[in-house]
Amino acid sequence: MLQPIVVERILQAALETGGDFAEIFVEDRTDRDLGMIGGVLERALSGRDYGIGIRILKGVFSVYAYTSDLSEDNLLRTARKAAGALDGSKLDTVINFDRLQVENRHPVLQQPSAAQHSRKLDIMRTAHEALKQGHPLIEQTSVGLLSWQQKVLIANSEGLWAEDTRTYTRLRLSAVAVDGSNRQSGMRAPGALAGMEFVEGLDIAAEAAEAARIAATMVKAGYAPSGKLPVVIENGFGGVLFHEACGHGLEATAVGVNASVFAGKLGEQIASPLVTAIDDGTIPNAWGSLNIDDEGMKTQRNVLIENGILKGYLIDRVGSRRMNMAPTGSGRRQSYRFAPTSRMNNTFISEGDSTREQMIANTEYGIYARSLGGGSVNTATSDFNFAINEAYMIRNGKIAEPIKGATLIGKGIDTLQKIDMVGGNLDHGQGMCGSVSGSLPVNCGQPTLRVSEMTVGGRKGE
Structure with missing residues (x-):
């Protein structure tokens, strides 16, 4: 994340043409996405996204710019370019940051990134088998395990300095039932602002059985009245x-x-x-x-x-x-x-x-x-x-x-x-x-x- 002196310079540059408020939002995000179709791993993706958004307000008028180049020269250039959309006098602003004490109300016991890859695959295979066995009409299954961690820094010209880390985890289960020419899907997708402990605590068999039940029930359904x-x-x-x-x-x-x-x-x-x-x-x-x-x-x-x-x-x-x-x-x-x-x-x-x-x-x-x-x-x-x-x-x-x-x-x-x-x-x-x-x-x-x-x-x- 950025140093306070750099952030202060960015905010001052953003206010050079008359804005009355400036804010930065710095994000460092990592994503992981595993996908299994028919019990076979078809997708294993991971990535990182790192960048900053700069917002300037003048009354209710808003200007926004963003960049993934976090060099100081580029950030100052981006802030001044955004400020160019405003027409006014430069504000001489001295910013004294007050760090917000962020209480973590959403504990994470195990970061998804720290979980064994083999354990994740075991969970997904268990889900696939439960979907497949959920009903004789189930012919296709899909299982996804998604997680991401987002680290953010929010600072503004009023002196706010706040940092937080968010971890999300979600399991997606899908079953497709086939009855003659009719096909119908059923899905469950529980998720939480939590780590792998959330998935470990799920009743995967029950979640899968519900997805399969929906698909098998609706594939035989008649049409609704109006x-x-x-x-x-x-x-x-x-x-x-x-x-x-x-x-x-x-x-x-x-x-x-x-x-x-x-x-x-x-x-x-x-x-x-x-x-x-x-x-x-x-x-x-x-x-x-x-x-x-x-x-x-x-x-x-x-x-x-x-x-x-x-x-x-x-x-x-x-x-x-x-x-x-x-x-x-x-x-x-x-x-x-x-x-x-x-x-x-x-x-x-x-x-x-x-x-x-x-x-x-x-x-x-x-x-x-x-x-x-x-x-x-x-x-x-x-x-x-x-x-x-x-x-x-x-x-x-x-x-x-x-x-x-x-x-x-x-x-x-x-x-x-x-x-x-x-x-x-x-x-x-x-x-x-x-x-x-x-x-x-x-x-x-x-x-x-x-x-x-x-x-x-x-x-x-x-």
């Missing part, structure tokens, strides 16, 4: 619906420029009284957690909605300036190649008092969405469209036959109002979230819940 129906959404990664349809609309990236349906609604009842939604970047070793965000602020627990009332937004430094509100430790970026912006960490709906069994029993005819897939959302309107990876019909208060091809369509702000039952079985699922500051690890969570009415896309007449 229409407006009640939908019971399972816990865990079912929370991706809230994450996409509502969470992005609560980020300052959208709210701060009035491009969100939730802008200007603080204190208003925007959801069912049963809904309390939280984004928490402090959960120990959770996939979306951090000790500090990518602007050097300690992460925190942010209540977004409480009993249906909008309580807060997710705010980064630029959003704070636009909205005249305090930042929330939500500034995130994929790497030094991206300027930070407001992003989610671990976003979830809190527990309620109902049970899954009550929700099913109180639904005469509807859809049980056991697992959601990808989707899209327009934050300005909260219109969304989501695929359901694993779904079943509910008939006469009981889960019936599996169905495929179902999509959920609606407006997030309307869907929040129609949540009429919330369970007590909160769980989280792991995913990667893409936005203007790149792709980031996030947790999406919720208990099982029921939406009284949603538009389901399927086949007419089914």
